[in-house]
Amino acid sequence: METLAYPGVQETLYREVMPNGLEVFVLPKEGFQKTYATFSTKYGSVDNRFGVEGKPLVSVPDGIAHFLEHKMFEEPTGDIFATFSNQGASANAYTSFDRTVYLFSATEQIPANLETLIDFVQHPYFTDENVNKEKGIIEQEIQMYQDNPDWRVYFGLFDAMYHAHPIHIDIAGTVESIYQIDKETLYKCYETFYHPTNMILFVVGGVDAKEVFELVRRNQERKSFPPQGRIIRSFDPEPATVKEPKKQLNLPVSLPKCMFGLKETKVGFTGEELQKREVVTRIMLDIVFGASSQLYQSLYDEGLISDSFSHEYNASPEYSFSVIGGETKDPDTLISRVREAVDKLLAVGINNEAFERSRRKKIGGYLRMLNSPEAIAGEFTRYRFRGGDLFALLPLYEQVTLQEVNDRLREHFDWNQLAVSIVAAEEQTS
Amino acid sequence: MSSNTFERGRVNRIRLHVLPTTRFKTFAITLYAGIPLEEDQVTSTALLPFVFRRGTNHTPETIALRERLDDLYGAGFGFDVFKRGNNQFIQFRMDVINDAFVQSKESLLASSLRYLGEVVTEPLLENGHFATKYVQAERDTLRKRLEAIINDKIRYAAERCTEVMCEGDPYRLHALGNRADLPNITPESLYERYHQWINEAVFDLYIAGDTSLAEVEKLVAESFKLPDGDIGTFAPTDVRANARDLKTVVEKMDIKQGKLNLGLRTGISYGDEQYPALLVYNGVLGAYPHSKLFINVREKASLAYYASSRIDGHKGIMTIQSGIEIDKYERALAIIREQIADIQAGKISELEINQTKAMLVNHVREMQDSAYELIAYDFNALFSGSTRTGEELIAQIQAVTVDDIVRVAGGVQLDTVYFLRDRKEA
Numbered sequence: 001m002e003t004l005a006y007p008g009v010q011e012t013l014y015r016e017v018m019p020n021g022l023e024v025f026v027l028p029k030e031g032f033q034k035t036y037a038t039f040s041t042k043y044g045s046v047d048n049r050f051g052v053e054g055k056p057l058v059s060v061p062d063g064i065a066h067f068l069e070h071k072m073f074e075e076p077t078g079d080i081f082a083t084f085s086n087q088g089a090s091a092n093a094y095t096s097f098d099r100t101v102y103l104f105s106a107t108e109q110i111p112a113n114l115e116t117l118i119d120f121v122q123h124p125y126f127t128d129e130n131v132n133k134e135k136g137i138i139e140q141e142i143q144m145y146q147d148n149p150d151w152r153v154y155f156g157l158f159d160a161m162y163h164a165h166p167i168h169i170d171i172a173g174t175v176e177s178i179y180q181i182d183k184e185t186l187y188k189c190y191e192t193f194y195h196p197t198n199m200i201l202f203v204v205g206g207v208d209a210k211e212v213f214e215l216v217r218r219n220q221e222r223k224s225f226p227p228q229g230r231i232i233r234s235f236d237p238e239p240a241t242v243k244e245p246k247k248q249l250n251l252p253v254s255l256p257k258c259m260f261g262l263k264e265t266k267v268g269f270t271g272e273e274l275q276k277r278e279v280v281t282r283i284m285l286d287i288v289f290g291a292s293s294q295l296y297q298s299l300y301d302e303g304l305i306s307d308s309f310s311h312e313y314n315a316s317p318e319y320s321f322s323v324i325g326g327e328t329k330d331p332d333t334l335i336s337r338v339r340e341a342v343d344k345l346l347a348v349g350i351n352n353e354a355f356e357r358s359r360r361k362k363i364g365g366y367l368r369m370l371n372s373p374e375a376i377a378g379e380f381t382r383y384r385f386r387g388g389d390l391f392a393l394l395p396l397y398e399q400v401t402l403q404e405v406n407d408r409l410r411e412h413f414d415w416n417q418l419a420v421s422i423v424a425a426e427e428q429t430s
Numbered sequence: 431m432s433s434n435t436f437e438r439g440r441v442n443r444i445r446l447h448v449l450p451t452t453r454f455k456t457f458a459i460t461l462y463a464g465i466p467l468e469e470d471q472v473t474s475t476a477l478l479p480f481v482f483r484r485g486t487n488h489t490p491e492t493i494a495l496r497e498r499l500d501d502l503y504g505a506g507f508g509f510d511v512f513k514r515g516n517n518q519f520i521q522f523r524m525d526v527i528n529d530a531f532v533q534s535k536e537s538l539l540a541s542s543l544r545y546l547g548e549v550v551t552e553p554l555l556e557n558g559h560f561a562t563k564y565v566q567a568e569r570d571t572l573r574k575r576l577e578a579i580i581n582d583k584i585r586y587a588a589e590r591c592t593e594v595m596c597e598g599d600p601y602r603l604h605a606l607g608n609r610a611d612l613p614n615i616t617p618e619s620l621y622e623r624y625h626q627w628i629n630e631a632v633f634d635l636y637i638a639g640d641t642s643l644a645e646v647e648k649l650v651a652e653s654f655k656l657p658d659g660d661i662g663t664f665a666p667t668d669v670r671a672n673a674r675d676l677k678t679v680v681e682k683m684d685i686k687q688g689k690l691n692l693g694l695r696t697g698i699s700y701g702d703e704q705y706p707a708l709l710v711y712n713g714v715l716g717a718y719p720h721s722k723l724f725i726n727v728r729e730k731a732s733l734a735y736y737a738s739s740r741i742d743g744h745k746g747i748m749t750i751q752s753g754i755e756i757d758k759y760e761r762a763l764a765i766i767r768e769q770i771a772d773i774q775a776g777k778i779s780e781l782e783i784n785q786t787k788a789m790l791v792n793h794v795r796e797m798q799d800s801a802y803e804l805i806a807y808d809f810n811a812l813f814s815g816s817t818r819t820g821e822e823l824i825a826q827i828q829a830v831t832v833d834d835i836v837r838v839a840g841g842v843q844l845d846t847v848y849f850l851r852d853r854k855e856a
Contacts, residue, residue: 009531010455031453033798079729081719085785088792091719107795136732143687144735144753149581205799252684254577292496301567306574327578357500364503367527371455373799 001213006391009370013391014209018220021197023384026209027376035205036105036373037114039121042200042385043193044098045171046235052192053229060189061180062166063138063173066095068186070134071126072102080120089113097167098316099385100193101378110207111215118201118219124190126183135178142172149423152249153257156421157323160247161263164236167319168243195228196220200381204373235318240265242419249423255306256424258334259325262417270317271387272396279362279396280408281313281322286358287350287405288342289324295341304334316386322412331422342413350409355402363397434798434820436636436808437643442656447808448646449638449801455531457539457639458801459524461546462809465631466665467518467600473572473607474615474623479509479520480568481620485554485561492564495549502541503527503534511605514813515667515699515744518605520631522546523802528640539641540649547653551628559621569612576609583850587689588751591848594679595693601745632662634809638801664813669699669746678847685852688756690763693749693846694770698838700743701814706826707834711842712741713786714778714835715769716750720785722769727752733762744814748842756851763847774839778832790827794820 004013014026045065051057072093073080084091089106102121106113145151155170162168172178192198203212242263269277289296289311299305308326328334369375380390439446465475489495499505506525511518526542554561580586589604596602633656637646698708716723716739727737737752754762772778797803797820811818818826 034796079719079725082781082785085718085720085789086781088788090789090792105792105796107792133732137728137735140687140733140753140755141735143755144584147583147685147687253581255574290500292493292500294493297493303567303570306571327574357497361500361504363532364505364527367455367503367531368506368525371801 001209004391008394009367009391011370011391014213016213018196018217020220020225021195022199022201022216022220024201024213024216025203025380026207026212027202027204028207028209029205029373032206032373033107034105034373035107035110035203035207036103036377037117037201037203038101038103038377038381039117039201040099040101040199040381040385041193042098042198043100043189044096045169045173046097046166047193047233048166048169049234050192051232051234053232057232057234058188060185061173062169062177063171064181064185064189065100066172067134067138067178067181068189069093069095069100069102070138071131071186072121072124074130075120075123075125080116083116084113087112087116089116091117095171097171099381101381103377105374114203114212114215115219118216121194122223124187124194126186128183131181131183131186135181138172138178139175142170142175142178145170145172147251149251149253149257152251153259153421153423154323156247156249156423157259157261157419160244160419160421161242161261161321162319163239163243165238165319166235192228192231196225197228198231200384202377202381204377238319242417245418246420246422248429250426250429251423253327253423253425255327255329256331256422256428257326258328258331258420258422259323260335260418260420261322261324262412262414263419264320264412264417266411267318267320269315272389272392274315274317274386275383275388275392276396277320278313278315279393280400280404281315281412283355283358283362283400284350284405284408284412285311285313285322285324286362287354288345288409290358290361292357295338298341299334299337302337304328304330304337331420335420339415346410346413349406350402352402355405359397359400363394366393366397434804439643439647441647441650441654443659443661444633444635444650444654444656445661446643446646446650447634447636447805448641448643449636449804450640450642451638452640454639454801455528456801457524457526457528457542457637457641458805459526459542459546460636460802460805460809461522461550462519462634462636463521463550463627463631464514464517464519464664464813465627467513467516467603469600469603471623472518472603472605473611474620475518475520475627476511476605476607477568477572477615477620478624478627479511479522480572481560481564482549482553483507483509484564484568486548487552487554488548490554490561498545502538502545503532505538505542505545507545513601513603513605516600516665522550530640539639539645543646543649544653547650547655551655553624555621559617560624562617565615565617565620569615572606573609573612576604576606579604583683583685583687583689584751584753587691587848587850588749590679590681590850591691591693591749591846592747594677594848595747595846629657629659630662632664634812636805636809638805667699667745670697674845676844676847678849680849680851682851682853685850687753688759688852689850690752690754690759690766691749691848692766692844693747693848695843695845696741696746696748696838697841699746699814700810701816704834704838705743706823707830707838708741708743709790709827710783710786710830711773711835711838712739712748713790714782715739715773718786718789720782722772722782723750723752723766726765726769727762731761731765733758733765737766743810756854759849759851767844770839770842770844773835774842776832776836778835783830783832783835787827787830791824794824794827
């Protein structure tokens with residue numbers, strides 16, 4: 001058992017790697033009733049062509065990681081939700097671009113619930129019948145998102161930016177692609193990505209670290225996994241340009257929704273370097289677009305944005321881009337106002353007062369986030385899979401310099417890399 | 431759970447509820463302001479917090495006001511307007527980190543309470559009314575917010591179902607009011623409403639964090655310039671069903687997935703003795719993945735991705751919502767009604783009851799880890815005149831029997847079926 005102390009945030013984390021390669025983290029929270037656990041695999045919707053070292057690559061239908069997540073909940077004895085319910089736990093799961101996370105939260109029977117979580121995720125049970133039955137349910141899930149304008153405009157932007165990288169494909173796939181999924185392909189994906197060496201168990205709450213490690217160790221000793229080589233994920237080369245500078249679609253909405261962002265060409269960062277880039281970029285974007293910025297207020301006064309206006313930065317080793325926007329009466333004017341303001345700022349640079357204020361705000365936001373076991377588990381795993389460390393963020397925020405933020409501003413805003421996604425009602429586009 | 435006792439106090443018209451604890455990295459602050467829900471005032475009241483956040487007499491400009499939050503290590507500040515029974519509430523929330531983690535010149539709790547007090551009791555005035563430019567801009571923001579309800583079809587269908595169900599009752603009103611009222615609201619008329627609101631609304635201020643009642647009393651007395659007077663009273667809510675025939679409404683829109691919503695009356699409210707049995711009833715029917723709706727509509731028939739029920743304990747209403755393939759309307763409705771009838775006929779397994787109770791008990795226990803949930807639970811009890819503690823609620827849930835559930839089911843009455851579908855001919 002390894003002890004990792006983070007005095008700056010008053011947290012102590014414990015880590016142990018099981019003999020089969022499974023990495024386990026425990027964060028005890030004194031005085032907490034609840035225990036929250038996530039069991040995650042580094043496997044998401046983008047992993048649609050892969051293999052293991054020494055074996056040929058396979059291509060699988062879009063949406064299969066998410067389909068697999070749905071199917072994991074079924075065991076020969078029935079639905080695993082029922083088992084969690086019996087033990088007073090709320091269980092759930094989600095699939096993102098690069099990971100699949102299974103979770104529960106409970107205030108009692110923690111050992112039983114932990115065993116249930118580990119056992120069901122390590123026991124696939126797919127039949128032709130149960131795979132086919134799921135298609136109708138997932139088809140309805142896809143349709144639900146098709147009707148959701150916020151979802152469409154957001155993921156529409158990813159599609160406008162990326163030609164080849166599968167981040168441009170919906171996480172759930174399409175109605176057509178999910179009907180191509182069968183149990184053989186599900187097993188293939190399962191065996192590759194649900195190997196202990198590709199997974200992390202994170203437990204946070206009112207627990208004792210030693211007891212958790214002991215339970216997991218005994219649980220894993222009862223199972224055997226064939227050794228597996230390194231997983232290879234294969235992506236077609238992504239051109240530097242955006243795929244579509246402006247992508248538009250029609251849905252019934254009260255006002256057009258417009259999200260835009262810049263696709264970065266310099267990628268390949270991992271670990272702390274990637275984390276540092278995220279920190280610097282987030283401060284930079286907050287200074288430019290945050291609710292207390294001059295630009296935000298002038299756009300609001302002009303009626304070009306509403307409270308829905310937001311900004312974020314997504315970065316992985318393979319892609320990175322900003323996402324900015326919200327609802328607007330006039331997408332074109334909004335974009336041109338933003339460009340004018342950013343160009344002006346590029347000429348004079350960000351000042352120290354704005355920088356220090358934003359840094360403070362980000363530090364406060366980070367500390368507030370650490371109140372939430374759900375956020376800690378989710379964010380910790382996300383960083384860990386990319387070689388970073390959630391608990392190392394405080395010193396990173398403290399070390400950022402104004403110079404770095406200004407350099408980032410100049411590097412990020414290359415207007416050739418701008419893509420725009422718009423969802424509007426038919427009458428708003430004619 | 432004995433450590434979760436709020437200390438009570440009062441400063442002018444504000445009731446104070448303080449939970450001293452070192453469990454969190456933050457101070458959690460919630461201010462509830464409730465006033466009877468009335469058709470001719472609902473929109474003006476809803477507009478107030480939008481205008482408050484723009485400027486105060488001390489800090490008139492919005493950017494400067496927001497920078498004050500940034501300087502408090504990015505203190506969270508937000509508001510919400512909602513209905514609880516026949517009352518309209520404005521809720522303000524602040525979330526600021528405990529000074530122990532940072533080097534701050536002055537107490538972050540003191541600065542946060544000064545901010546909240548200023549925003550609510552010293553909004554920017556010009557010539558004895560609200561600032562014209564802020565009222566105009568926020569009227570526009572509120573209009574957009576009301577118009578945007580249609581964008582989220584799940585929420586839109588839920589709102590429409592309640593509207594149809596509560597015809598002729600104040601509860602049909604949207605918490606944010608009516609678009610049609612907005613053009614008539616002026617800086618002067620809004621200030622008149624404010625004057626009334628600040629004198630009549632019931633104010634409850636909650637704080638959880640590393641502080642004491644004495645400290646909070648002192649800070650609130652300094653920062654909240656509220657008039658003296660009575661605490662005020664909430665509007666009573668009648669939860670009994672008014673007998674009427676089942677009402678079915680179908681609406682059309684350009685959508686791919688149909689939204690089927692049902693409105694039912696339970697006749698039971700939060701403070702009632704039968705409320706724990708209603709919680710179990712709702713759990714068996716549709717609150718969880720083990721519930722009858724999820725199992726039968728989704729897992730067995732593959733008709734939907736979501737199918738669930740929820741209760742509004744302050745209005746005695748239960749709603750069922752589900753997203754379905756449009757031509758499966760009849761089948762989905764039949765399956766849903768069958769589940770309701772099954773519970774009425776006592777077709778409830780021991781397993782369903784035990785699973786539901788375990789989930790409910792877990793939920794009550796988990797509340798203890800969230801400052802805002804502890805606050806919300808205490809306020810619900812206060813609002814309902816109930817003294818049920820978390821421990822008592824757990825014991826009452828454990829004691830619920832099949833007969834209790836069947837008795838609750840006997841009083842449940844389907845009132846409204848609302849279906850949102852595509853524009854194709856049926």
